[in-house]
Amino acid sequence: MDMVSPLILVNLKTYQEGMGRNAHRIAAAAETVAQESGVVIGIAPAFTEIHPISHHYAIPVYAQHIDAITPGAHTGHILPEAVRAAGARGTLINHSERRLTLADIDACVQVARRLNLESVVCTNNDSTSAAAAALGPDYVAVEPPELIGSGVSVSKADPGIIERSVNAVRSVNPDVKVLTGAGIQSGECVKIAVDLGTCGVLLASSVVKADDPEAVLRDLVSML
Numbered sequence: 001m002d003m004v005s006p007l008i009l010v011n012l013k014t015y016q017e018g019m020g021r022n023a024h025r026i027a028a029a030a031e032t033v034a035q036e037s038g039v040v041i042g043i044a045p046a047f048t049e050i051h052p053i054s055h056h057y058a059i060p061v062y063a064q065h066i067d068a069i070t071p072g073a074h075t076g077h078i079l080p081e082a083v084r085a086a087g088a089r090g091t092l093i094n095h096s097e098r099r100l101t102l103a104d105i106d107a108c109v110q111v112a113r114r115l116n117l118e119s120v121v122c123t124n125n126d127s128t129s130a131a132a133a134a135l136g137p138d139y140v141a142v143e144p145p146e147l148i149g150s151g152v153s154v155s156k157a158d159p160g161i162i163e164r165s166v167n168a169v170r171s172v173n174p175d176v177k178v179l180t181g182a183g184i185q186s187g188e189c190v191k192i193a194v195d196l197g198t199c200g201v202l203l204a205s206s207v208v209k210a211d212d213p214e215a216v217l218r219d220l221v222s223m224l
C-alpha cells in the first residue's frame with residue numbers, strides 16, 4: 001500500500017438499489033470488507049440515509065452535495081452543518097450529476113474546511129482538476145462524464161486523464177489527494193488507478209447494482 005491509505009468511495013446516487021434496506025446492505029458489506037482488508041471504504045448515500053448509516057456502521061459516510069449556505073432563511077437547500085450533525089465525515093462537491101459554478105465550488109470547499117468536513121471536488125478533465133486543486137480541497141476526483149455508468153472503466157479506457165490529472169493537481173497543490181472514477185468495477189481497475197498516482201476511486205454502479213455488493217467490494221480491494 002501507498003503511504004496515504006487508499007480510499008474506495010461508493011456513491012449510492014439515487015439508485016433504487018441504494019435506498020433504505022439496500023443502503024444498509026451495502027454499508028454492512030463495506031464495513032465487513034473494510035475490516036477484513038484494512039482498506040478504507042466510504043459510502044455516499046442519499047441525504048436521508050446519512051444519519052441512519054453513520055449511526056449503524058463504522059465506515060466513513062459522505063454527503064453527495066452541500067450548499068454553501070449558513071443557517072437561516074433558505075428553503076430546499078442542504079445545510080453543511082446539518083450534514084455534519086447527521087454524521088457525515090465529508091462531502092462530494094460538484095459531482096458531474098450535480099454541477100456547480102467555480103464560485104460555488106470555492107464556497108463549498110471553504111465551508112467544508114470550516115466545519116471539518118472532508119471535501120471531495122469532482123472534475124471532468126485535467127484542466128478542471130487543476131482549477132479544483134487551486135481551491136485546496138482534501139481530494140479532487142476526476143471522472144470523465146462519458147464513462148460514468150457506462151461499465152467501461154476510466155482506468156482502462158482513459159488512463160491518460162488520470163495521469164494528467166495527478167500531475168496537474170501535484171503541480172498546483174501537492175497536498176491535494178486525487179481519486180478517479182467512472183466505470184470502476186474490479187481490483188485491476190483500482191490497482192491501475194493507484195499505480196498512476198491516485199489515492200483511490202469513486203464509484204457507483206458496479207457496487208450499487210450488484211447482486212452481491214460484498215463480493216464486488218472484496219474484488220475491488222484485492223490488489224491493494
Ligand SMILES: O=C(CO)COP(=O)(O)O
Nearest residue numbers: 148149182183203204205
Ligand atoms: O459517478 C460516479 C461515482 O460518483 C461513477 O459512477 P459509475 O461507477 O457507475 O461509473
